Amino acid sequence: xxxxxxxxxxxxxxxxxxxxxxxxxxxxxxxxxxxxxxxxxxxxxxxxxxxxxxxxxxxxxxxxxxxxxxxxxxxxxxxxxxxxxx
Amino acid sequence: xxxxxxxxxxxxxxxxxxxxxxxxxxxxxxxxxxxxxxxxxxxxxxxxxxxxxxxxxxxxxxxxxxxxxxxxxxxxxxxxxxxxxxxxxxxxxxxxxxxxxxxxxxxxxxxxxxxxxxxxxxxxxxxxxxxxxxxxxxxxxxxxxxxxxxxx
Numbered sequence: 001x002x003x004x005x006x007x008x009x010x011x012x013x014x015x016x017x018x019x020x021x022x023x024x025x026x027x028x029x030x031x032x033x034x035x036x037x038x039x040x041x042x043x044x045x046x047x048x049x050x051x052x053x054x055x056x057x058x059x060x061x062x063x064x065x066x067x068x069x070x071x072x073x074x075x076x077x078x079x080x081x082x083x084x085x086x
Numbered sequence: 087x088x089x090x091x092x093x094x095x096x097x098x099x100x101x102x103x104x105x106x107x108x109x110x111x112x113x114x115x116x117x118x119x120x121x122x123x124x125x126x127x128x129x130x131x132x133x134x135x136x137x138x139x140x141x142x143x144x145x146x147x148x149x150x151x152x153x154x155x156x157x158x159x160x161x162x163x164x165x166x167x168x169x170x171x172x173x174x175x176x177x178x179x180x181x182x183x184x185x186x187x188x189x190x191x192x193x194x195x196x197x198x199x200x201x202x203x204x205x206x207x208x209x210x211x212x213x214x215x216x217x218x219x220x221x222x223x224x225x226x227x228x229x230x231x232x233x234x235x236x237x238x
Contacts, residue, residue: 012138014136014137014138014206014208015136015208015210015219015221016208016219018136058138058141058206061140061141061144063204077138077141077206079138079206080208080219080221081221082202082203082204082205082206082207082208082221083202083207083208083209083219083220083221084135084137084142084166084177084178084201084202084205084206084207084208084209085119085177085178085198085201085202085207085209086119086120086121086122086176086177086178
């Protein structure tokens with residue numbers, strides 16, 4: 001069996017995305033070589049806001065573009081527009 | 087010593103000042119962002135803040151590096167609170183120590199402006215008749231989940 005053909009990433013969700021998904025963490029399995037955009041596509045049905053809204057994405061705590069390739073064990077966070085401060 | 091933290095309870099600004107001030111400093115600027123009652127014509131009952139703590143602390147430390155690269159300042163304390171905040175409570179405290187006041191003021195202003203741009207923290211306004219995550223109103227896409235009430 002070719003186990004390298006699939007990767008598993010940990011997804012972190014916050015604020016409106018977390019509420020839409022009903023969870024703050026989930027695991028996603030993807031084909032090896034998949035990008036952030038591919039992950040968004042697999043989650044789109046569960047979290048429609050990921051596609052329609054202008055949030056950012058971080059992989060392992062660093063902001064990335066949607067063509068970033070993912071690796072097994074990556075932590076991918078979907079970041080709605082931030083609003084810290086007062 | 088500079089420090090960058092997400093905390094769940096009240097922020098002790100005097101402890102932050104003690105942590106960063108050295109005998110080389112002639113100014114300590116402490117900015118405190120507090121929850122306010124009125125927002126875009128509505129009465130806020132309380133605020134709720136959520137963070138991605140591991141990343142937020144790294145990004146706050148990055149902002150601290152940016153501040154030190156731009157101004158001749160000493161240490162920086164940058165603390166943001168999460169959870170439910172009542173009106174008047176501090177959500178964020180930024181303390182900057184420097185030999186002279188000008189750079190301390192400028193660096194503190196820079197820190198809060200950058201926080202609002204890039205640090206993964208979210209604020210929800212809770213009103214008597216609804217609530218909304220803040221941040222979407224600056225974007226071309228208005229987002230409203232079923233739990234949210236439009237700000238319009």
